[in-house]
Amino acid sequence: MRKLKFKHVYIVLKKELKDIFRDKKTWIVTILLPALFIPIMMYIVIGGAESISEQKISETKIAIIDEGNNAKFINYLKSTGISIVTGLQNPKESLEKGDIRAIVVIPSDFDKNIEEGKNADLTIQVDMSNMKSSNAENMIRGLIKEYANNIVKERLIAKGIDPKILDPIEVKTENIASQSKMAGSFLAFIVPMLLTLWTATGGMGAAVDLAAGEKERGTLEPLLTTSASRLSIMAGKYLAVTTMALISAIASLLGLFASFSLNKDMASLNADFRLSTTAIVVMFVAAFFTASIFAALELALSAYAKSFKEGQTYISPLMFIAIIPAYLVMYKMPNEIPISYFAIPVFGTISIFKELLYGIINMTHIGIFVFSSIVYVAISIYIAALMFKQEWALFRV
Amino acid sequence: MVEVIGLTKVFKNIKAVDNLSFKVEEGEIYGLLGENGAGKTTTLRMLATMLKPTSGTAIINRKDLIKKPEEIRKEVGILFGGESGLYDRLTARENILYFAELHDMDKEEADKKIDILARKFDMTEFIDRPAGKLSKGMKQKVAILRSIIHDPKVMLFDEPTSGLDVGSVREVHDFIRFCKEEGKTIIFSSHSMSEVEKLCDKIGIIHKGKLIEEGTIKDLKEKYKTDNLEELFMELVGEKIEV
Ligand SMILES: Nc1ncnc2c1ncn2[C@@H]1O[C@H](COP(=O)(O)OP(=O)(O)OP(=O)(O)O)[C@@H](O)[C@H]1O
Numbered sequence: 001m002r003k004l005k006f007k008h009v010y011i012v013l014k015k016e017l018k019d020i021f022r023d024k025k026t027w028i029v030t031i032l033l034p035a036l037f038i039p040i041m042m043y044i045v046i047g048g049a050e051s052i053s054e055q056k057i058s059e060t061k062i063a064i065i066d067e068g069n070n071a072k073f074i075n076y077l078k079s080t081g082i083s084i085v086t087g088l089q090n091p092k093e094s095l096e097k098g099d100i101r102a103i104v105v106i107p108s109d110f111d112k113n114i115e116e117g118k119n120a121d122l123t124i125q126v127d128m129s130n131m132k133s134s135n136a137e138n139m140i141r142g143l144i145k146e147y148a149n150n151i152v153k154e155r156l157i158a159k160g161i162d163p164k165i166l167d168p169i170e171v172k173t174e175n176i177a178s179q180s181k182m183a184g185s186f187l188a189f190i191v192p193m194l195l196t197l198w199t200a201t202g203g204m205g206a207a208v209d210l211a212a213g214e215k216e217r218g219t220l221e222p223l224l225t226t227s228a229s230r231l232s233i234m235a236g237k238y239l240a241v242t243t244m245a246l247i248s249a250i251a252s253l254l255g256l257f258a259s260f261s262l263n264k265d266m267a268s269l270n271a272d273f274r275l276s277t278t279a280i281v282v283m284f285v286a287a288f289f290t291a292s293i294f295a296a297l298e299l300a301l302s303a304y305a306k307s308f309k310e311g312q313t314y315i316s317p318l319m320f321i322a323i324i325p326a327y328l329v330m331y332k333m334p335n336e337i338p339i340s341y342f343a344i345p346v347f348g349t350i351s352i353f354k355e356l357l358y359g360i361i362n363m364t365h366i367g368i369f370v371f372s373s374i375v376y377v378a379i380s381i382y383i384a385a386l387m388f389k390q391e392w393a394l395f396r397v
Numbered sequence: 398m399v400e401v402i403g404l405t406k407v408f409k410n411i412k413a414v415d416n417l418s419f420k421v422e423e424g425e426i427y428g429l430l431g432e433n434g435a436g437k438t439t440t441l442r443m444l445a446t447m448l449k450p451t452s453g454t455a456i457i458n459r460k461d462l463i464k465k466p467e468e469i470r471k472e473v474g475i476l477f478g479g480e481s482g483l484y485d486r487l488t489a490r491e492n493i494l495y496f497a498e499l500h501d502m503d504k505e506e507a508d509k510k511i512d513i514l515a516r517k518f519d520m521t522e523f524i525d526r527p528a529g530k531l532s533k534g535m536k537q538k539v540a541i542l543r544s545i546i547h548d549p550k551v552m553l554f555d556e557p558t559s560g561l562d563v564g565s566v567r568e569v570h571d572f573i574r575f576c577k578e579e580g581k582t583i584i585f586s587s588h589s590m591s592e593v594e595k596l597c598d599k600i601g602i603i604h605k606g607k608l609i610e611e612g613t614i615k616d617l618k619e620k621y622k623t624d625n626l627e628e629l630f631m632e633l634v635g636e637k638i639e640v
């Protein structure tokens with residue numbers, strides 16, 4: 001009765017996977033959703049940011065209303081590469097329609113005033129209700145500022161003063177990170193969290209169905225009277241849940257890599273970013289351990305639950321166990337992660353993912369993580385097995 | 398043959414089954430009659446090795462329930478509840494095959510057996526359809542087939558007709574009689590005397606986990622000098638409630 005028989009484990013596993021995959025919901029929740037989650041998020045975040053900063057200077061259309069003959073300033077504007085639209089009947093209407101982003105109105109004596117060392121003024125007409133138009137305003141202000149700076153410099157030089165006097169402190173920022181390191185840091189920020197989340201949630205549906213659902217359907221009783229021991233049944237179900245969790249995690253990883261190769265801005269990062277084979281293997285092992293721990297705990301809770309609904313209620317809080325550590329580790333740099341984290345469930349997983357994505361392969365950390373994980377996996381499987389033997393849990397009234 | 402010896406089950410503070418003893422011979426149908434909460438399901442669950450008895454045991458085909466639970470499982474088939482559960486996304490055949498395989502049957506052999514039994518029980522038309530798409534009556538037939546696929550010598554039925562329509566009830570009754578003809582030892586629980594009277598060779602009335610009366614239908618009628626066993630049952634159980 002207590003014996004583990006691999007043949008039975010295999011029969012249960014095979015049946016459960018067949019059963020699970022015949023459910024369309026499974027495909028959506030465990031594969032499609034994790035796979036599409038990152039690409040969609042990236043599309044929204046990057047795509048959104050892009051459509052605003054997309055305003056390359058050459059693509060920003062403006063009109064100029066010259067009230068005099070200010071060829072010098074207009075030539076400067078032309079030299080910046082900004083797209084100047086000419087021959088508009090009604091520039092204001094074009095601005096309202098969004099055909100152009102801004103109108104620069106130059107008073108008749110603009111060039112003259114500057115030449116004479118006087119102050120000059122200028123009007124920029126924009127449509128502030130339009131993001132792109134208000135961005136164009138910033139862009140034009142920048143251009144004018146540059147023009148003004150040059151004028152100041154010229155005037156100072158004319159008076160025999162070194163223009164450097166204007167910038168007593170010069171700040172230079174040098175980015176020493178390579179492209180791949182930057183890509184890594186972005187990945188290291190988001191991937192551990194998502195991976196852990198999907199390994200935790202990927203098996204939930206299956207876990208609820210495979211124990212609590214079995215009770216609700218009334219299939220548990222005949223199942224328990226077959227020759228298969230409870231341990232074998234539990235083991236088969238546990239492997240099925242782990243498989244689903246891993247499939248989710250892998251789907252989310254594939255989604256991530258797909259979005260990297262599809263997005264043109266991301267592709268340049270991707271080209272520089274390479275995970276070593278060792279890192280990939282360790283990542284897979286780490287995902288497997290984490291999926292195992294969650295699968296066993298989810299199954300234990302599900303075995304306790306009386307119904308499908310009760311099972312969901314017990315299991316969903318496990319998600320926070322994944323999210324909170326992920327959040328706590330998310331903002332830490334690899335060198336800030338305390339060594340003890342590698343020995344704590346979930347914290348360890350996220351920390352390992354983070355290091356690997358930064359290209360760090362620290363055998364001590366991996367050792368601590370693997371060893372402690374084996375202990376946790378053993379404990380969680382023990383709990384699940386215990387639950388499957390408890391008649392007060394399986395036959396609750 | 399099943400011999401129940403002093404079987405007792407205590408949940409936290411309830412004695413669900415209290416020192417129950419009875420004997421059922423091969424080819425005999427034993428009716429376990431009792432009201433809600435009398436301890437019928439608990440008794441049958443213990444005999445099917447799902448629950449461990451607090452004390453007492455049973456000898457099933459010369460094997461001890463406590464000492465050899467694994468062997469007992471090969472001897473026992475169960476049909477619990479009127480709406481026996483199936484895996485909706487598996488076909489009827491796959492449902493049955495799953496249990497057959499877990500009973501250590503050879504898959505091909507089990508498959509052949511399913512074909513034979515499906516013909517016998519008039520199920521060929523839907524045996525390869527997903528269980529979720531079957532009618533209640535069809536599902537019940539699948540559950541029945543599943544319960545005998547490993548050819549158990551002892552059949553345990555726990556209120557197998559509850560919630561079924563008249564036609565399905567008759568099919569279940571026919572199936573129980575079929576099991577009797579096959580020489581199986583049958584224990585059948587119900588809270589309806591009329592159902593038990595129709596089917597059973599011997600009746601045991603349990604109340605609050607205790608066996609309060611036992612005998613063949615003829616014995617009971619003679620002992621209490623009445624033809625109305627339904628009334629007798631109410632009387633026996635009612636009496637005990639007042640105590
Ligand atoms: N797992 C359990 N834990 C605690 N008490 C239980 C458990 N199973 C049954 N009981 C209690 O044991 C008693 C007998 O229950 P049982 O289900 O065996 O009765 P029954 O005769 O099958 O009743 P019914 O006709 O309602 O099915 C009841 O009081 C019930 O509440």
Ligand SMILES: [Mg+2]
Pocket residue numbers: 437438439555
């Ligand atoms: Mg009952």
